[in-house]
Amino acid sequence: MIDLQSLSVWKSLTAEQQTALEAASVRRTCPKGTVLHQGDADCTGLILVCAGQLRAYILSEDGREITLYRLFERDICLFSASCIMNSIQFEIMVEAEKDSEVLVIPAELYKRIMSISAPLANYTNEIMASRFSEVMWLLDQILWKRFDVRLAEFLCNEVQIEGTNQLRITHEMIGRHLGNPREVVTRMLKYFQNEGYVKLSRGMIAVCDELDTLLEA
């Protein structure tokens, strides 16, 4: 069972800091679809994923979405506690992509310990740097990659995450991951089907091995 003691930084904290964190953290069960953190709402706290899968994304003014990164077991979401740092001037949304169980660490307490604990501050640095790296990867994709390649990579990644090539996902949802309108996704998937890369049926996309050839090209 994943808990605070699973954190790699845990042993570098003092007994007193450990006790305070354990006493203050709250376990929460989040059915698939639960929005755990909503951009401009209050400072939810740090979220440790104990089970399941979360998705961090941003919203445009007119309701378009794009996925920034996924959080799996043992991952920590920092930006749901953006109040721990003055310089975090952006807002993200976090939702449960699967039924999930999380531990919420209160932001105020975390901030207080971080201010005096070099290990915790450095640990936080590493988390932020790794999210930053994911966003830089995304920026790179959006700027320079063709949409067919982005879609193919997304599908291959989903096959890995889900452990099956039969993906239960709507075109609408893919659009929200990739930041594109549904119609654009549907058009490209139909092209993929014609090329023999995927087989489409209602609410389901079967990814064929041939899709790899597009990525190797």
Add this chain to the structure above:
Amino acid sequence: MIDLQSLSVWKSLTAEQQTALEAASVRRTCPKGTVLHQGDADCTGLILVCAGQLRAYILSEDGREITLYRLFERDICLFSASCIMNSIQFEIMVEAEKDSEVLVIPAELYKRIMSISAPLANYTNEIMASRFSEVMWLLDQILWKRFDVRLAEFLCNEVQIEGTNQLRITHEMIGRHLGNPREVVTRMLKYFQNEGYVKLSRGMIAVCDELDTLLEA
């Protein structure tokens, strides 16, 4: 004169740490155009801007550029020392946009002090968070903003930075800031000229007050 003592974290370091940093830092004069840090090359160190102006940008495989953020006096560039954190998995370029003077702080020493100094680790966190915020702003722009608005905002920002509405900048260079081919910039600038937003002449763009109307719309 800006030096290490100008850093807001300076007074929170021990005398020993201060002495070590001062002894190891190197002042460098960089004429406009100097590339101070090149993505995959070695770990240059942290760069403190003492005078002038730097530009951090990324490159596509085929040589296209986009500006991530600018660094002005007293700003620190962290990602030119990406070796201080394992989780920084991206590479940026840094060049002097004006004649500049910088202090280069060796990455190894900085990392060593950061590992035991909560103030320095938290200071680093804040720097990273503020760069992260700038990149998130950029992502937002690229994803959801029309190009005419991005170009207009860029020009207005340049007017502020340069303190004049007579901008000496090529269409090519604007394209490198915004991540677009030169032709796209030229076409939009011609449209701006027809609308009375700018006046174009060789190597110069005069920004008219009317440009604000586009941003207010």
